[in-house]
Amino acid sequence: MSKSKNLADELFPEPDLYDSEEVLDIPPNQRKLHTESYDYSISTIYEYLKSEHIYIPRYQRSYVWDRSQASKLIESLVIQCPIPILYLEQSYDSRFSVIDGNQRLTSIKLFLNDEFSLKGLTAYPELDGLFWSDLDPRIQRHIKNRTLRCIAILPDTHPQIKFDVFERLNTGSVKLNSQELRHGIYHGPLIDKVEKLAKSAKWKEVTRIKADKRMRRSELVLRYLAMANDLESYFKPLTGFLNQFAEKYQFASSETLEKFEDDFTQAVEKIHTLYGDLSFRPFNHEFKAQNAINTALLDAQMIAVHRLERPLHSFSQREREKLWKATADLFDERDFSMTIGAGTSSRSSVLGRIEKFSVFLNEQLG
Known part of the structure; x- marks a missing residue:
């Protein structure tokens, strides 16, 4: 076993869930939601998605946005329109799973991968039909420098409190059961x-x-x-x-x-x-x-x-x-x-x- 793994086991231990209390007996001081906020650039988010440091969990709905919806998001980044907060769950190995923001994050990854061209833009129709690789480098840098606010639920939050929060953040058109x-x-x-x-x-x-x-x-x-x-x-x-x-x-x-x-x-x-x-x-x-x-x-x-x-x-x-x-x-x-x-x-x-x-x-x- 490597020294690095020994250190990681000490810093990020997996929780002992076998002695957990009944959910109905959660002490008041454990009913709080523990979170941390991050402002990640689009460049950082893209790299995190590629390396699966941020990942879409299996239970999430499949990607359903059409090209016009995804294009509107990219245009919002260009015109510096505020983007809704992304909600993540941090695991004990420090990776982040996406709670709310699947469609937005997938759209960003697909566009920067050159997998669709822009369509139906209203503020900058001059960019219609262009792929990421077609954009002027100055526009590319502008997009990659934009930051998105991410709120991560930390691993020491009680699982039942997480469940309650997930239900509250369950904002899709077809809610998760x-x-x-x-x-x-x-x-x-x-x-x-x-x-x-x-x-x-x-x-x-x-x-x-x-x-x-x-x-x-x-x-x-x-x-x-x-x-x-x-x-x-x-x-x-x-x-x-x-x-x-x-x-x-x-x-x-x-x-x-x-x-x-x-x-x-x-x-x-x-x-x-x-x-x-x-x-x-x-x-x-x-x-x-x-x-x-x-x-x-x-x-x-x-x-x-x-x-x-x-x-x-x-x-x-x-x-x-x-x-x-x-x-x-x-x-x-x-x-x-x-x-x-x-x-x-x-x-x-x-x-x-x-x-x-x-x-x-x-x-x-x-």
């Missing part, structure tokens, strides 16, 4: 594992979520992992519970993540064997199910099969249909149907439906 935000805030080995599991063929089959543009399958994987491994610490709201789990296991060991993967894979195999296309959907005695997933039922079924010890390799179609009939009877029971209907995120409802379905499955398959 909770799981997309988690992929940015808690990016690390756990999120990578969740992404991998969300793409498994059997998971796609039982959830019937094929085109997953909003990370829905990923959130359901994380939901299962959190309840399978941390159910006793469950609290409402569910979003806070999932955030706490993602923070706690953000940098989990490879051994822990392999166990998560094995448990998840076995649970999906079992639920597929038992219910197939009926998985996670209430159905009637004719075995007609609703199309949409009931996520409360998903909790109950996935944790119940996770706890199930019986191997299911020899499970027959006759046994399966007998189970389906009993399950349809269970859906008719008011006490159970209420736990997968209204108010499904309360602690009593979550623990109640999981326990009820676990007992039911053991009775049917015991």
